Amino acid sequence: MYDFSFHRPADLASAEGYLKAEEAKLLAGGQTLIPTLKQRLAAPKHLVDLSNVAGLTGIERKGRNLVIGAMTRHAEVAGSSVVNKAIPALGTLAEGIGDPAVRNRGTIGGSIANNDPSADYPAACLALNATIITNKREIGADDFFTGLFETPLTDGEIVTRISFPVAAKAAYLKFPNPASRYALVGVFVAKDTDGVRVAVTGAGESGVFRVAAMERGLSKKFSGKTIDGIKIDPSTLISDIHGSAAYRAHLVGVLARRAVEAIAKTK
Numbered sequence: 001m002y003d004f005s006f007h008r009p010a011d012l013a014s015a016e017g018y019l020k021a022e023e024a025k026l027l028a029g030g031q032t033l034i035p036t037l038k039q040r041l042a043a044p045k046h047l048v049d050l051s052n053v054a055g056l057t058g059i060e061r062k063g064r065n066l067v068i069g070a071m072t073r074h075a076e077v078a079g080s081s082v083v084n085k086a087i088p089a090l091g092t093l094a095e096g097i098g099d100p101a102v103r104n105r106g107t108i109g110g111s112i113a114n115n116d117p118s119a120d121y122p123a124a125c126l127a128l129n130a131t132i133i134t135n136k137r138e139i140g141a142d143d144f145f146t147g148l149f150e151t152p153l154t155d156g157e158i159v160t161r162i163s164f165p166v167a168a169k170a171a172y173l174k175f176p177n178p179a180s181r182y183a184l185v186g187v188f189v190a191k192d193t194d195g196v197r198v199a200v201t202g203a204g205e206s207g208v209f210r211v212a213a214m215e216r217g218l219s220k221k222f223s224g225k226t227i228d229g230i231k232i233d234p235s236t237l238i239s240d241i242h243g244s245a246a247y248r249a250h251l252v253g254v255l256a257r258r259a260v261e262a263i264a265k266t267k
Contacts (some may be wrong), residue, residue: 002043008052012135012158018048019156026050027160028071028110031102056109056160064166070109070174075100077108086130088184089170089188093120096174098181100236109159112144115207116152117238118182122208124164124172126199127188131163145208167192169266171259174202175251177242184243185251189259195219198256203237214256223265227257 009015016025025044027033036042050056056071059080066086068077077083077094084091097103097111097120111121112132125132125141133140135158144151154161165188174186183202190197196218197210217226232252234245243251 001031001037002040004044006049007046008049010052012056012160015048015050015053015158016135016156018046019158021046024048026113028052028113028159029073029105029107031098031106031110032096032114032116050158058081061166062163066090066164066166067161068164069161069219070112071107072109073102074098074106074108074111078103085114086166087164087170089172089190090124090128090164093124093172094118096176096181102181108162112162113151113159115145115149115152116182117148117207118177118184118186118202119208120172120174120183120186120201123183123186123188123199125162126208126210127190127197128164128167128170129190129197130165132159133161133163134159142210147206149207165192169263171262173255173259173262175255185255187250187252187255187259189256189263191218191222191263196222197266200252200256203232203252205236205238211252211256218260222260224257224261224264227253227260247267 007018023044024046027047027049050071057069059068059082061082074094074097078091108121111119122145130141132144170190172188174183177184185203186201188199197216198214201208213230232249234249237245237248239245
């Protein structure tokens with residue numbers, strides 16, 4: 001690592017103050033940032049740890065929404081009775097992230113702000129039409145995930161919580177990389193009174209994306225067979241040593257159908 005100054009503020013105002021320093025970087029869980037620092041691929045002059053900032057953790061049901069603090073760890077989401085009653089698919093998603101060490105250190109806000117193209121939470125945010133709340137504004141999921149590791153977050157902006165509308169039914173299925181547990185392909189399907197949303201992670205060259213054709217078809221007829229006639233264009237998908245773009249395109253269809261069938265079986 002390169003030398004840096006370490007700060008652990010106790011409140012949001014202090015964190016905002018430290019972020020005004022030259023080349024300051026937030027530490028939300030560190031599952032991506034710490035390895036990057038160790039490899040000397042990043043060299044912030046100031047590291048601002050959010051772990052002690054009051055008010056950034058917690059899970060609560062607020063009417064038709066499930067609100068999760070940005071510094072809530074994956075293991076807490078996975079084990080939460082509130083989550084598993086309101087949106088069971090979100091608990092399943094969190095349980096499948098990495099390994100126990102990652103789940104007990106990584107945070108939902110850190111994952112979303114990093115916007116890794118193979119991360120799980122972006123698919124949940126997009127499919128559930130979540131709202132990402134920061135210290136400055138509220139951003140809809142459709143406007144938040146703007147590209148590969150890119151979001152509209154500006155200098156000094158901190159994700160404080162995420163609000164998930166509680167869908168009538170939802171399911172998340174992924175084909176994980178056997179080593180990292182990142183999604184080679186992951187598909188989150190959410191069904192509600194106003195229609196169906198389908199989000200895919202792990203496959204897109206530009207990161208998480210929605211499948212409009214599946215959403216239109218499933219909104220008319222919610223059946224696994226609806227997926228069969230819908231093809232995914234592999235020209236926009238990732239191709240690497242783990243799987244070709246064509247293979248990923250095939251997996252999107254397979255996992256989407258399985259997610260729909262899983263939802264159809266739930267009461």
